[in-house]
Amino acid sequence: MSTPISRRTWLTSLPALGGLLLTGCTRETFVPPRVRGGLIGAADVLTMSTNRMLLLGQPLAREYPRSAIADPFPTWNQTNPGNAAYQRHLKEGFKNWRLPINGLVARPIELSLDEIRSLPARTQITAHVCEQGWSAIGEWKGVPLQRVLESAGGVTPAARYVVIDTFDGWYEGYDLFEVAHPQTLLAYGLNGRDLPTGNGAPLRLRVERQCGYKNLKFLRSIRVVDSLAGFGRGTGGINSDFGFHWFAGV
Amino acid sequence: MPETLRPATDASSTVHSYNVRICHWINVVACAYLLVSGVHIFLDFPELYWGHTGYRGYPAAFRLADWGLSWDDAGKLGDRRWGRNYHFTVAWVFLINGLAYIGWNLYSRHFRDRMLPTRDELTGAHVRTELRDQFRWRSGRHASNGRYGTLQKTSYLVLIFVFVPLMILTGIAQSPGFTAAIPALLDMFGGRQSARTLHTIGTVMLVLFVAVHVLEVAAAGSFKTVRSMIIGR
Numbered sequence: 001m002s003t004p005i006s007r008r009t010w011l012t013s014l015p016a017l018g019g020l021l022l023t024g025c026t027r028e029t030f031v032p033p034r035v036r037g038g039l040i041g042a043a044d045v046l047t048m049s050t051n052r053m054l055l056l057g058q059p060l061a062r063e064y065p066r067s068a069i070a071d072p073f074p075t076w077n078q079t080n081p082g083n084a085a086y087q088r089h090l091k092e093g094f095k096n097w098r099l100p101i102n103g104l105v106a107r108p109i110e111l112s113l114d115e116i117r118s119l120p121a122r123t124q125i126t127a128h129v130c131e132q133g134w135s136a137i138g139e140w141k142g143v144p145l146q147r148v149l150e151s152a153g154g155v156t157p158a159a160r161y162v163v164i165d166t167f168d169g170w171y172e173g174y175d176l177f178e179v180a181h182p183q184t185l186l187a188y189g190l191n192g193r194d195l196p197t198g199n200g201a202p203l204r205l206r207v208e209r210q211c212g213y214k215n216l217k218f219l220r221s222i223r224v225v226d227s228l229a230g231f232g233r234g235t236g237g238i239n240s241d242f243g244f245h246w247f248a249g250v
Numbered sequence: 251m252p253e254t255l256r257p258a259t260d261a262s263s264t265v266h267s268y269n270v271r272i273c274h275w276i277n278v279v280a281c282a283y284l285l286v287s288g289v290h291i292f293l294d295f296p297e298l299y300w301g302h303t304g305y306r307g308y309p310a311a312f313r314l315a316d317w318g319l320s321w322d323d324a325g326k327l328g329d330r331r332w333g334r335n336y337h338f339t340v341a342w343v344f345l346i347n348g349l350a351y352i353g354w355n356l357y358s359r360h361f362r363d364r365m366l367p368t369r370d371e372l373t374g375a376h377v378r379t380e381l382r383d384q385f386r387w388r389s390g391r392h393a394s395n396g397r398y399g400t401l402q403k404t405s406y407l408v409l410i411f412v413f414v415p416l417m418i419l420t421g422i423a424q425s426p427g428f429t430a431a432i433p434a435l436l437d438m439f440g441g442r443q444s445a446r447t448l449h450t451i452g453t454v455m456l457v458l459f460v461a462v463h464v465l466e467v468a469a470a471g472s473f474k475t476v477r478s479m480i481i482g483r
Binding site: 042047054055059060064068133137248 | 291292294295297302303304305306307308330331334335336338339341342343422424425426427428429430431432433436442443446
């Protein structure tokens, strides 16, 4: 038991060591929160650290011309959560919907949809890349997640991940490097209109450098944490709980 | 044992070096995994498109349903979770093994001494003779003298230095992370969906290459050829 763990610790420390030399990067930037055993885990670390080394300068994902937009935008998986609270919000036009932002932030807050809309917006025409193989381009309008965290006074020094959970029972963890990216957006608009129910109304996440399953729909809450160990099966997200990659950059 | 009694270790009688043999068999296992896992990933979305965009309902370049396997039946056969986990794991094995092979053989001058066709071998007459032998299933005589034929040399070099790099590039051109870092990957192949389509076509071509390769092994005498790829002689 002790041998694979020490080997894994050694293995996963290598990219972290390089990362610590760079400002704003921590071990979490290069290594998934829980590294799987065996060759698959080693490959996970290689894939994530290689990707992040290439992305250290936080370049923007490709933004496309308006002519490339898919309208109507395709819908996939859950298109209308049956959850009673969601159905009530849907009926009320999300008037009483509030997004709590809590955990390791200076001032925990709750934001209404109007308050989120009043924050400085960003519009980006980017490709949604589903891990199953499809991709479609949409014009997303929303607030950078980083800006929303600043509304809560910013994250504390102990913060390492942001956990987002949704009305359809999904949750995912994101390291602060992903959160800090200018295209990491809480989107309320798609193709010039309010975000449709089928695409995640009232608010969905855009992480343009990761596959579709990291781009959660139907957002319910945002929590800043120092560890993802206490959520779900402890792998850091619902998709990795079910055996998919936690880092979905490929 | 005196050196003279060990002809087996004499370089001139060795058909394949340790490095070539070890990398070859790692590569066989890696490619088998890449193929099976890739097929699993494909079956869960059995359509191909051209350009940046492609989704169910968008005009497709290829639909498996047109060839008799419906979307749902393909989905039942494909397990993309298994497929993705193994494809992206074995891709690293394939890459590291390939780099070790190339690095070692550049260092040992294997490429220059044994795989680069000589000027004589590139003459029209020589190539014609080889082609004629090829279609009469007599290509084995090149293998029997422990040297690669011109056609063999050329196809291996194109495979290693052109085809495999293109497979890797069309693979990572589908990744949202790699394309954010290297946007040229999107332009190189005309979009993410084009890259996926080319990656699939490349897979079919690789399977055909392996089929021909195995036929060649059979034509040159399976026992002798496989033995030399295992024990070197």
